[in-house]
Amino acid sequence: MPLVPARTKLATVSALTALGAFASMGTATAAAPELNGGWGPSTRCPVDAPAMLATDGLDRSPQCVVSFSLSGSIKLGKTTVPTGKTNLQMGVVQNADGTSTVVAPPAGALIADSATVPGGLLGLMCPSDIPFITSICKQLSDGKLNKITATMESVGSPSDFDQIAGVLTDQPIVTLPVRIRLENPFLGGNCYIGTKEKPILLRPRNFTAPEFGLERFGTDGTPNEEGDLSRINLLGSTQGDNTFAVPGASGCGLGLFGLIDGAVNLKTGLPSPAGKNSLVLNNTQTYLTGLYAPGVVAPDAGKVFSQSWHSAVK
Template identity: 30%
Template structure:
């Protein structure tokens, strides 16, 4: 059995040279009663720690997000949150995301206002003419912490669909409750990198950013990570106008979708926190798992 002190010593050395093994480098927080997470671990409340294969817990919270798809240029400073566990199964030991097993969604996102409303007219997107888009995941993320740190390749892969609605009135009820840009079978694929993209024209390369992590409890926090993708194509509308999607062409015209690769952009600026899953198991009275 590997002792926690050994893990700590190895992790401190790894953090000193910038490796991802430094995820668990800092001292533990104060002891708390079993069954209660201390404040510094509360963000990991939805980590699937009851799964013994989960080795670490991840919490991501954006400070800003942009999703430019077709004619829609969506921006928000309201937080988008992603919560999941990570396992590293043999023989590759690559990162594999594990969704919460308590019914909580991997991603929670606010409604993002469409500038100009449903008709895209500046100043007209108010009240019943307002339109909002809420992104939803269609599957668990793909994660590569090595790519995150090394600023190359895909650090965070997200497949999303975007619900078109007005949460404050029923004017857009004509679209039905299942009006989306994209779908479960044809999502918007975001391959977010902290490195530099290589998009088809007319888009030009853009770069993400990575700041070395700082110790946070028995884990590490990466502040103000900028993850970008402008290489993806976006699908058209689905489920708009029940029961046969008869309003899909109308939404396609309003949103300018489908839109080809090289014309869309996604930019997320986020804080990323990762900790040893055993650090979350311990105050909840669960036995540690050594892998």
């Protein structure tokens, strides 16, 4: 049996599922390798990170966490934006005392689709009583000029990580500071809702419990009921948050004395207090992969784990 209890593994992976649930918009990175069998979802796991390689299988054990969702929505003030695909991947160093340390991949943990804001710039700030804004609104019959994309960005380290909350419902799992970048020719390149100094603080939780499954496979990913690797599957949960506040937009419109900031905030109802905003992610799929009995390969668990991952690359 594994030295790290299944309950602890389950809590860790559920908690990290939430990271994928709320971070539903992001930026793309380089293509990841394709992996065989049970390793399949863990394409960006940082198995070669020093903290992962240093795990011994006794006091510290290495694991890969993957969480993704295909759809959902986020409501900021008066504006609701549908979300697309999100894929979160992280390494986790699971400590014998039940605590854990998250290790992000070199290019970042999140890959996700940017979202298109419904109604575009017309819906975001038009009509307006401000003459300058009205002149912009008259030019927005061109679909390319009207389109706005929104991208969520992390602006600090996660905090308040609660493993036990990951297996419960309606309990905050983690706090994540984020900002949302709005992109459109009229908005310039520095238009954000939230900032590094005053971010949106998301505290996701499970709205519904996931279905639990467990499978084992060999080091190269081939299914094997007595294999050295195991994967916990947590499937189908709805996750989100409805407790966060949203600050106003800033930096929009090429520094035009805050006119566009004000127009965006007025039309969208920003800043918006806690309880007036929400995030929902549908049908989240989470996988945690680790050594089934890490103590057997002590003190080289991290190295064995890395070698196994590389052996599964197609």
